[in-house]
Amino acid sequence: MENKKNSKKVTTPRKNKTLFRSVITLLWLGFFAVILGITGTFWAASNGWLGEIPNVRDLENPDIYVSSEIISSDGVLLDRFETERRTPVDYKDLPPHLVDALLAKEDIRFFEHAGVDAKAAMRAVTSAGEAGGGSTITQQLAKQLYTKDPSSNVMMRGFQKIKEWVTSVQLEKLYTKEEIIAMYFNKFDFIYGAKGIESAAKVYFNKTTKDLDVLESATLVSMFQNPVAFNPLKYPEVSKQKRNLVIDQMVKYNKISKGEADQLKNMPLVTDRQYISQQDETYSAYFKTALRKEIETWLVDYEKETGKTYNLDKDGLKIYVTLDSRMQLLAEEAVKKHLKGTQEKFFAEQRGRSLAPFYNVTAQKRQSIFEQSMRRTDLYKKMKEEGKSDEVIRDEFNKPRDSVKFFTWEGIKYMKNQSLMDSIEYHKHILQAGLMSMDPKDGTIKAWVGGINWDYFKFDHVKQARRQVGSTFKPFVYATAINQLGLTPCHTISNDRIPGKWSPRNANGRYGGSQSLRTALAQSTNVVAARLIMQTGEDAVIQMCRDLGVESPITKDPTIALGSADLTVYEMVGALSAFANGGIYIKPQLILRIEDKQGKVIRDYTPTTREVVNEYVAYTMIDLMKGVSDGGTGSWIRTKYGITSEVAGKTGTTNENSDGWYMGLTPNLVTGVWVGAEDRFAHFGGTAMGQGAATALPIWAYYMQSVYAKGNTFGVLASDKFEKPSDIDSRWDCSSLMGFHQYNQTHNNDIIEGTGESINQDAPDNSQEEIIEQ
Structure with a gap:
């Protein structure tokens, strides 16, 4: 046992x-x-x-969308290209207490670890997150940048977490600690459109980042945990509690003293709410439309040449443009000053007319115009996508509503018991305008007014809209004749009616005798312009336009001499500027240079130039067009508006007064103005109010008055003189020809005096409707 x-x-x-x-x-x-x-x-x-992970290129180009800025020639931020409003800040612009608050709350060992911190994770678990986050700042940045949709599945979220750890380590290898902190602040979405710390400082406190105090910094840092739940605007008491917890953490890690913290924690939560819109209330919105098209076209070519890609809305480009913000504002004010009163006259003229605001249309045509506008609206397109019939949509547009928005020069007006169709009819009455102002010496565009209000009328009347130009086209005919035939201002042309199928009329109804070129252009005599194009031929005139930068289609027809072609304000200003620049055409220039977000110049613009006519032809045109201002159809700039400077001008009015134009050339600034309604059928009933001298010229005059009043601010002075070739007088040799402004009553044949060449020809059978010029 x-x-x-x-x-x-x-x-x-x-x-x-x-x-x-x-x-x-x-x-x-x-x-x-x-x-x-x-x-x-x-x-x-x-x-x-375990799924897609960022490669080196992705990590070197993190997905932080930064808007591209449009900066004027005088250093003013005009606007932005963007998908979201974000203004990045550098680490040096972050106040120390903002960084301290972040480190104390989220990652006190940030400057010690290499992207992942196991000790911090354990601390977060034991303190329920109040003693700092479990993820490092770098991990949180990796999540913001590359984890687009955090999974609710535990296993999948675990895989995402591992990928974030891997990514954070890679980020630490590529960036300095300071760069990571700046990226983190710039990437975070603080809601209310506040993308990044700079926008957040503006939205919540109406400050820049560098001006944030300790309390404001702690408030914003507390939002990193949950920007919606700890929103200081909606939940101020909760936000204050979270702010104070951040301050406690700052005391714990010796970022501030306990005494200072006690004082801060007792202070109220003070905010100053500001609103950020995706579209600024900017006076350059129309310019921005043309600018985007030009830059995006260039970016395609740039990628082909270099292999580098840029996104205009996301890559933080700095676009330095030629626009002068001060001159732009003066141009906007000139448009408003004149059109406000002109609009009132137009409403008064149309009041009580059954077909208003149109002339020479049937009731059916009038309704058709309104319905065409209806079909262009977003509401119509949406209802069509939903399968609604035109009848149902039409009923919706004719249904009275509680409130409908209308444009007025005094501001937005909301009307009761009005329909959307009433709104369409009302806005068809509104007169539009286009203005472009350019330095003829270097092609830089100084002002661009594409319309009267971007919110209501998103169509650019400088470069998008093509309208009949009326007699502002005549300088191209005269320049062709002078260049081709060697004419001078003294040569005289018969003013007799032209026999044949096309026999244009003069606006003043006067015929007979002869007129010098200077008098004929000053009085905008249609017969003389017609005889000139018959002599030069349409092809030569069209080629002159092409050489002067006009790209719009021009029909080969003699009526173009009277302005039947549809051109843009942009083309007209660019073309006529060549005469003020000694015959050298310079393509209008929108951009000075483009920089990437690091400040590296990726494109430096140089203007496109070419000589079209010699300095003698150019100055001859200036001399002829000065006659328009000195006693011609543009003489109001002297008699009514008191402008005494040298001005070479040309008025233009189209059939039925649908379009009013004025082109004004000074030695250092060329400005073109167009005025008209959206539809050509809408116009003044008479020439007195509808002519270019009444609709467009006053805007030019108000603008130039303001420019001259600024003295030498813009380098444009009333004392400026056109550069005159020294031997131009001997070349003209007017002593042997008829003097200016004289009619030769004995000269009734069809010969250009001084050349012996006949210009009497029949017009072609396909001539277009005659343009009547005033």
Whole structure:
């Protein structure tokens, strides 16, 4: 019995020893399995086996959308190209207490770890997150940049977390600690359109980042945990509590003293709400439309040449443009000053007319115009997509509403019991305008007014809209004749009616005798312009336009001499500027240079130039057009508006007074103005109010008065003189020809005096409707 007991006692230690060894072995195997599993998981994540992971190029170009800025020639931020409003700040612009608040709340060991901090994760678990976040700042940045949709599935979210760890380590290798902090602040969405810390400072406190105080910094940092739940505007009490927790953390890590913290925590939460819109209330919105098209066209070519791509809305380009914000404002004010009163006259003229605001249309045509506008609206397109019939949509547009928005020069007006069709009819009465002002010496555009209000009328009347130009086209005919035939201002042309199928009339109804070129252009005599184009031929005139930068279609027809072509304000200003620049055409220039977000110049613009006519032809045209201002159809700039400077001008009015134009050339500034309604059928009933001298010229005059009043601010002075070739008088040799402004009553044949060449030809059968010029 005893032997059996002794035998049992001897074998027990051996079994325990074997068991112990087995457990140790299993533990070691488990440990190595965990290590191997972790290593394998990270290896798999690094190689994309757990899903897509950012590559080096992605990491070097993080997805932080930064708007591109449009900066005027005088250094003013005019507008932005953007998908979201974000203004990045550098680390040096972050106040120290803002960085301290972030580190204390989110990652106090940030400057010690390499992207992942196990100790911080454990601390977060034990303190329920109040002693700092479990993820490092770098991990949170990785999540913001590359985890677009955090998964609700535990396993999938675990894989995402591992990928974020891997990404954070890679970020630490590519960027300095300071750069990571700046990126984190710039990327975070603080809601209310506040993308990044700079926008947040503006939205919540109406400050810039560098001006944030300790309390404001702590408030914004507290939002990193949950910007919606801890929103200081909607939940101020909760936000104050979270702010104070951040301050406690700052005390804990010796960022501020306890005494200072106690004072800060007792202070109220003070905000100053500001609103950020995606579209500024900017006076350059029409210019921006043309600018976007030009830049995006260039970016396509740039990518083909260099392989580099830029996104205009996201890559933070700085676009330095030629526009002068001060001159732009003066131009806008000139348009408003004149059109406000002119609009009132137009409403008064149309009041009570059954077909208003149109002339020479049937009731059916009038309704058709309104319905065409209806079909262009977003509401119509949406209802069509929903399968609604035109009848149902028409009923919707004719249904009276509680409130409908109308444009007025005094501001937005909301009307009750009006329909959307009433709104369309009302806005068809509104007169539009286009103005472009350019330095003829270098082609830089100084002002661009594409319309009267971008919110209501999103169509640019400088470069998009083509309208008949009326007699502002005549300088091209005269320039062609002078260049081709060697004419001077003294040469005289018959003013007799032209026999044949096309016999244009003069606006003043006067015929007979002859007129010098200077008098004919000053009085905008249609017969003389017609005789000139008959002599030069339409092809030569069209080619002159092409050489002067006009790209719009021009029909080969003699009526173009009277302005039947549809051109843009942009083309007219660019073309006529060549005469003020000694015959050298310079393509109108919108941009000075483009820089990337690091400040590197990626394009430096140089103007496109070419000589079209020599300096003698150019100055002859200036001399002829000065006659328009000095006693001609543009003489109101002297008699009514008191402008005494040298001005070479030309008025233009089209059929039925649908379009009014004025082109004004001074030695250092060329400005063109167009005025008319959206539809050509809408216009003044008479020439007195509808002519270019009444609709467009006053805008030019108001603008130039303001420019001259600024003295030498813009380098445009009333004392400026056109550069006159020294031997121009001897070249003209007017002593042997008829003097200016004289009619030769004995000269009734069809010969250009001084050349002996006949210009009497029949017009072609396909002549267009005659343009009547005033």
